Amino acid sequence: MSKAEINEARKLSEDKPSITQGLEIIAIGRLYWAKNFELIFDALNLLQKDKSVDFDWCFHMIGDGHLREKLEKMVDDYDLRKKSNFLWSSKISKGSEVISKESCFNYARRKRRLA
Numbered sequence: 001m002s003k004a005e006i007n008e009a010r011k012l013s014e015d016k017p018s019i020t021q022g023l024e025i026i027a028i029g030r031l032y033w034a035k036n037f038e039l040i041f042d043a044l045n046l047l048q049k050d051k052s053v054d055f056d057w058c059f060h061m062i063g064d065g066h067l068r069e070k071l072e073k074m075v076d077d078y079d080l081r082k083k084s085n086f087l088w089s090s091k092i093s094k095g096s097e098v099i100s101k102e103s104c105f106n107y108a109r110r111k112r113r114l115a
Contacts, residue, residue: 002097006097022055022056022057022058023055023056023057023058023061024057024058024060025042025044025057025058025060026059026060026061026062027059027060027061027062027063028061028063028108029062029063030063030064030065030068031063031064031065031067031068031071032065032066032067033067037061037063037067037071038067038070038071038074041071041074041075041078041080042113044059044072044078044080044084045078045080048078048079048080048083051056057083058083058084058085059080059083059084059085060084060087061084061085061086061087062086062087062089063088063089064088068088
């Protein structure tokens, strides 16, 4: 991720939904089957519908890949845009610089290779 892309992600975080107290959620990664980002959007949909949730939250997504259109449709179907920021970029190698201020990092991978 270039410095310009990192600055763009920071600007998106400042300009779009953000909260002073509550849960800031972020997911970073290549958008393909094994990463299981669909599960995250399903969970965000449940969180949004849950009337017992008494805290504010905001979701940030950084990544790109062949599932982008499917995930964008899920975002629209679940009406998540008002509480979400998206940086559709394939250069995510320095994502840790962007997530330093987030409360919760999502990792919903379907399987993990053994090292």
